[in-house]
Amino acid sequence: MKIVVCVKQVPDTHEVRIDPATGTLIREGVPSIMNPDDKAGLEAALRLKDEVGARVTALSMGPPQAEAVLREAMAMGADEACLVTDRAFGGADTLATSTTLAAAIRTMAPDLVITGRQAIDGDTAQVGPQIAEHLGIPNASYAEHIELDGDALNVRQQFDEATHLTRLSLPCLVTAIGELNQPRYMTPGGVFEAWREKQIRVLTRADLALDEGDIGLKGSPTRVKKSFPKALKPAGVTRRHLTADEAAQAIVEALKAQRVL
Amino acid sequence: MDFTLSREHEMSRELFRQFARREVEPLAREIDEEERFPRETVEKMARLGFLGIPIPRAYGGQGCDALAYILCVEELSRVCATTGVILSAHTSLACDPILAHGTEEQRQRFLVPLARGDKLGAFALTEPNAGTDASGQQTRAIRDGDSYVLNGAKIFITNGKEADIYVVFAMTDRAKGTKGISAFIVEKGTPGFTFGAKEKKMGIRGSSTYELCFADCRVPRANLLGQEGKGFSLAMQTLDGGRIGIAAQALGIAQGALDKTIAYVKERQQFGRPLAKFQNTQFQIADMATRVEAARQLVYRAAMAKATKRRFSVEAAMAKLFASAAAVEVTSMAVQLHGGYGYTREYDVERMMRDAKITEIYEGTSEVQRMVISGALL
Numbered sequence: 001m002k003i004v005v006c007v008k009q010v011p012d013t014h015e016v017r018i019d020p021a022t023g024t025l026i027r028e029g030v031p032s033i034m035n036p037d038d039k040a041g042l043e044a045a046l047r048l049k050d051e052v053g054a055r056v057t058a059l060s061m062g063p064p065q066a067e068a069v070l071r072e073a074m075a076m077g078a079d080e081a082c083l084v085t086d087r088a089f090g091g092a093d094t095l096a097t098s099t100t101l102a103a104a105i106r107t108m109a110p111d112l113v114i115t116g117r118q119a120i121d122g123d124t125a126q127v128g129p130q131i132a133e134h135l136g137i138p139n140a141s142y143a144e145h146i147e148l149d150g151d152a153l154n155v156r157q158q159f160d161e162a163t164h165l166t167r168l169s170l171p172c173l174v175t176a177i178g179e180l181n182q183p184r185y186m187t188p189g190g191v192f193e194a195w196r197e198k199q200i201r202v203l204t205r206a207d208l209a210l211d212e213g214d215i216g217l218k219g220s221p222t223r224v225k226k227s228f229p230k231a232l233k234p235a236g237v238t239r240r241h242l243t244a245d246e247a248a249q250a251i252v253e254a255l256k257a258q259r260v261l
Numbered sequence: 262m263d264f265t266l267s268r269e270h271e272m273s274r275e276l277f278r279q280f281a282r283r284e285v286e287p288l289a290r291e292i293d294e295e296e297r298f299p300r301e302t303v304e305k306m307a308r309l310g311f312l313g314i315p316i317p318r319a320y321g322g323q324g325c326d327a328l329a330y331i332l333c334v335e336e337l338s339r340v341c342a343t344t345g346v347i348l349s350a351h352t353s354l355a356c357d358p359i360l361a362h363g364t365e366e367q368r369q370r371f372l373v374p375l376a377r378g379d380k381l382g383a384f385a386l387t388e389p390n391a392g393t394d395a396s397g398q399q400t401r402a403i404r405d406g407d408s409y410v411l412n413g414a415k416i417f418i419t420n421g422k423e424a425d426i427y428v429v430f431a432m433t434d435r436a437k438g439t440k441g442i443s444a445f446i447v448e449k450g451t452p453g454f455t456f457g458a459k460e461k462k463m464g465i466r467g468s469s470t471y472e473l474c475f476a477d478c479r480v481p482r483a484n485l486l487g488q489e490g491k492g493f494s495l496a497m498q499t500l501d502g503g504r505i506g507i508a509a510q511a512l513g514i515a516q517g518a519l520d521k522t523i524a525y526v527k528e529r530q531q532f533g534r535p536l537a538k539f540q541n542t543q544f545q546i547a548d549m550a551t552r553v554e555a556a557r558q559l560v561y562r563a564a565m566a567k568a569t570k571r572r573f574s575v576e577a578a579m580a581k582l583f584a585s586a587a588a589v590e591v592t593s594m595a596v597q598l599h600g601g602y603g604y605t606r607e608y609d610v611e612r613m614m615r616d617a618k619i620t621e622i623y624e625g626t627s628e629v630q631r632m633v634i635s636g637a638l639l
Contacts, residue, residue: 072272186276187310188333189323195269 001054003045004105006115006128007038007073009066013120034069037116041176043183044146045114046077052148055079057108061089061101067200074194075186082108086204091217094122098130100215103208105135112153113173117142128175139173140166144180264558266328273329277336280309281344289341292467293612298423299467302344307378311348315568316356320368321376326568327502328561331509335560338513339520342616343467345513349506350419351375354624355382358428358499359446362487371426371446383424384503385415385473386496393629395430395496396439400475402431407482409433409445411475414457417623421471422456425449428499429473430492442492446484453478464615501574502567503624508560508580511588511620515553518588518595518613522546525599525608536598545598549591556584575637582630585620592617 011030019026034042045056058073060066061084070081084104092100105113113135115128125141132139145156149167155174157164168174205215213219239250255261266274284305292299306312314330316322323329330352338345359372374380391397400413411431418427427447434441447454457472487495523546526536536542559580566573592614596603603610621627 068268068272071268075272075276185280185309186272187323188273188276188314188325188329189310189318191272191276192269192323192325192329195267195272 001048001052001112002057002108002110003048003054003112003114004057004059004108004110005038005042005045005073005078006101006113006131007042007058007060007069008035008116008119009033009060009062009069010035010119010121032065032068034072035116035119035121036178037118037120037176039116039183040178040180041114041116041174042073042076042078043181044143044174044176045112046184047181048112048148049077049079057082057110059084059101059104059108061085061092061097061104070200071191071194071198072186074198075190076184077190080201081198082201082203084203084208086206088205088212088216091220092215093220093222094124094126094130095221096215096217096219098127098134099219100208100210101127102131102134103210104203105131107203107208111170113137113171115173115175117175117177125175128173132173135171135173137171137173138168139175140164140168141175143174143176146174146180266332269325270328270332273325274332274336277311277333278339280305280311281336281340285337285344286340289343290606290609290612292341292343293464294466294606296461296466298469299341299344299347300423303347303378303381303423306348310378312351312378312381313356313376314352316352316360316372316376320360321373322356323376327505328564328568331505331560331564334506334509335513335516338510339517341467342510342514342613343465345510346419346465346468346507347381347423349503349510350384351382351424353503353506354384354419354499355424355426355428357502358384358444358486358495361498362444362495363446366483367446367486375426380425381420381423383418383420383427384499385418385427385429386500387415387417389414389416393626396442396493398430398432398442400429400431401435402433402443402445402480404433404482405479408479409443409482409485411445411447411453411478411480413475415473415475416457417460418471418473419468419623421469421473422459423469427473428486429475430496431475433489433492437490439493440490442496443489444486444492444495445480446486447475447478447480451478451480462619464612464617464619500624501577504577504581504630505560505563505567505573507620507624508556508563508577508584511581511584511617512553512556512560514613514617514620515549515556515584515588515591518592518610518617519546519549519553521609521613522549522595522598529599542598545594549594552587552591556580556587559583575634578625578630578633581620581625582627582634585617585627588617588620589614 009032012033015030017026048054056078058078058081118125140155142157143155144158147154151170153168155166310323313322314325315327318324334345334349356375375382402409402411429445429447433443453476455474457474460470526542529536563576563580566576595610596614
């Protein structure tokens with residue numbers, strides 16, 4: 001079985017601070033990490049490898065420094081890694097990104113593609129399903145559980161109001177959420193092997209024979225009007241076992257305390 | 262001269278830091294309070310290969326190097342000095358001498374399970390009357406056919422009752438003095454090998470520190486480590502490496518105390534502003550950080566000397582001498598900046614200050630380090 005896992009290098013948004021003067025993100029000195037949903041996807045692939053045997057390829061599109069997340073993926077247990085990188089890919093929106101990644105995946109002919117649900121620096125959740133559309137394979141997003149069943153994959157998808165049980169025939173794509181699993185640690189020997197002995201395969205535009213109009217800024221119909229950090233929601237207060245009247249009273253008091261009323 | 266870590270060392274450090282924060286720190290206070298050996302943590306470390314970091318893959322290890330191992334001891338000790346010394350004693354004092362001096366058969370039989378983490382190691386040199394003067398060994402090993410018969414007692418043995426494989430020193434020929442000392446690999450469960458009292462200690466209280474007793478304990482001749490009569494120099498070489506481990510433990514303790522203090526002085530308000538806004542606090546933090554960083558450079562330099570197979574005896578002694586003093590000073594300053602709260606067991610710096618002191622004592626006191634350093638100069 002061949003599994004391709006898409007991993008993205010993202011700034012650790014827990015460490016990002018806002019410049020109080022300008023209201024913009026201070027990216028300087030912010031560590032880069034493997035996107036958490038992607039890491040859950042990688043762990044799912046590694047578990048399939050442990051259980052039924054699989055060759056796991058970590059795939060990333062990004063600047064040369066994105067190499068670090070691919071080395072991390074190999075230190076966790078991925079067999080090989082591939083970096084899709086080219087100046088011509090810069091400025092890509094989700095469509096151009098998924099076009100490019102799909103072209104790379106096509107060269108690998110995997111049985112299963114796993115991506116994270118969404119990246120914490122963009123939060124679009126579009127790239128995974130778009131890749132599946134480009135490849136013409138079925139996809140299931142928001143996977144909280146997956147199970148191989150012959151030449152099909154059973155997926156439990158978590159949505160706000162419902163859980164979907166979906167059966168996909170291979171080859172297929174799933175997008176992973178953090179609840180899928182607890183990703184394993186790297187091992188020290190895995191880290192050394194990943195940096196000192198393993199090679200990363202590099203694919204550029206020339207290797208993928210992509211049309212200029214389909215990639216990078218030119219292949220990106222999205223126009224960003226405004227970007228802003230997500231406001232942190234406070235934890236909130238839960239009150240239980242109240243009668244309807246008591247509940248109404250509690251809400252009114254809370255709103256008064258906040259000077260909303 | 263580039264003072265940055267390689268990318269593989271940087272990523273290893275990130276791994277050790279994550280592991281320490283998630284798996285080790287939550288237990289640190291409890292194992293100190295209960296004087297409990299953190300067996301569950303050792304099992305987790307074993308599964309991830311932490312018990313064989315610098316050991317070649319051919320012997321069940323991870324095939325990394327001395328610096329990667331040192332980074333692990335530092336990051337563990339930053340949150341829990343007990344966990345740091347468990348790993349340090351196992352790796353530096355048990356795995357290392359078997360790798361350096363063991364026969365191929367001994368490496369396969371003893372080093373492989375140690376490096377894989379299936380077994381835990383310990384080192385037994387110190388005796389009631391042989392501390393800094395390790396040459397005064399009273400434990401005897403008398404050759405009898407195909408075995409040696411050990412009689413005597415060892416004290417203050419780290420990983421004491423928890424280990425499976427022990428490197429034990431004994432006199433095989435008293436007339437020859439230090440040239441009559443030999444090293445043996447002794448397995449737990451060998452008839453005649455029992456445990457005495459558990460030490461009640463000031464710090465590193467989760468570490469299992471025991472007396473080992475040998476009464477007509479018969480050890481196969483195949484377990485003689487190195488040559489007969491070469492045990493003293495084997496012990497001294499082993500301790501050179503162990504000192505880098507303890508220096509890294511001291512460094513981690515000091516860094517941990519600095520971490521806690523920086524967080525505290527930003528929160529704690531007196532006279533209407535955070536302690537961090539007072540110049541006294543700022544200057545204390547600056548001095549603490551400078552000591553930590555100076556210690557770090559000495560420790561990493563010693564580790565790299567060992568990793569690149571250069572002489573490292575003086576480097577290790579300097580690293581341990583300086584880092585242990587830094588740990589004692591920095592943890593004391595940390596408690597002072599925490600005020601009354603810092604003196605209570607509700608705050609980690611109290612434990613760190615107790616843990617720091619041992620780094621000036623074990624695996625060669627600070628006085629021994631000065632002897633080693635000056636001996637190379639004069």
